[in-house]
Amino acid sequence: MFGQQNVPPGAGASGPDLANTGTVIASYANYAGAQRAVDYLSDNEFPVQNSAIVGADLRMVESVLGRLxxxxxxxxxxxxxxxxxxxxxxxxxxxxxxxxxxxxxxxxxxxxxxxxxxxxxxxxxxxxxxxxDFVSTSQIVASRYDVMVRPDLAERARNLVGRLDL
Structure with missing residues (x-):
């Protein structure tokens, strides 16, 4: 096929497959915490294109809003x-x-x-x-959000994120 690439399962369209090959440098209970860490890495000129936020232990939560x-x-x-x-x-x-x-x-x-x-x-x-006979909304939530980076950049990223909460 034209324009198709061989991409391993779980890999994004471009860049490294950090979900499978990256090193966890920090874990957070919510997405906002992980996003804040990556933003901090970016603010400190870390090459964030080598990072990923990976939700772990995913589950689907359906909130029932009322009777239909x-x-x-x-x-x-x-x-x-x-x-x-x-x-x-x-x-x-x-x-x-x-x-x-x-x-x-x-x-x-x-x-x-x-x-x-x-x-x-x-x-x-x-x-x-x-x-x-009910109305509901559904969403996928994770029990934790891991910030992952390429293994060769893990120590530098860990040191930077360690200063985040100081």
Whole structure:
């Protein structure tokens, strides 16, 4: 294939595969701590292109926000449909010859979009057959974040990061 490179699994598109070959110089309980360490390395003219922040012990956390009912599904669909209908109405309004024709197109797009969105939201809820009657968000979190660098630069990086909390 054109433009493809042989990249080992886990390797980024360019640069060294530090997640597999790097040396851990510091570990942090949150991403902000690891980011602060790399920023400190950068501020002290360390070649940060030879570093990586690697999340360890990943897990998916789904936070349940509340119960989903048919009316909530329809309302959510109506809100999404209203935005879509408004966008279509505004787009078609560009081609309207008369000023009141433009307003009519925007208003009709909004109304039809809201109605269609409510209908599809309600139908989607009914199609699930009560299988998932809740709303949630998901995110991937790590138990720790390791700052890793090329092994030949590890001692220098460790010394710099050691001064960070002084």
């Amino acid at each position: 009912t048919a009316s909530k599904a329809a309302a959510s669909g109506a809100a999404s449909g209203a935005w879509f209908g408004l966008m279509i109405g505004l787009f078609l309004g560009i081609f309207a010859v008369r000023a009141h024709g433009w307003l009519w197109l925007v208003l009709m797009g909004l109304i039809w979009g809201t109605a269609a969105g409510a209908l599809f939201g309600w139908l989607g809820y009914r199609a699930m057959g009560g299988q998932r």
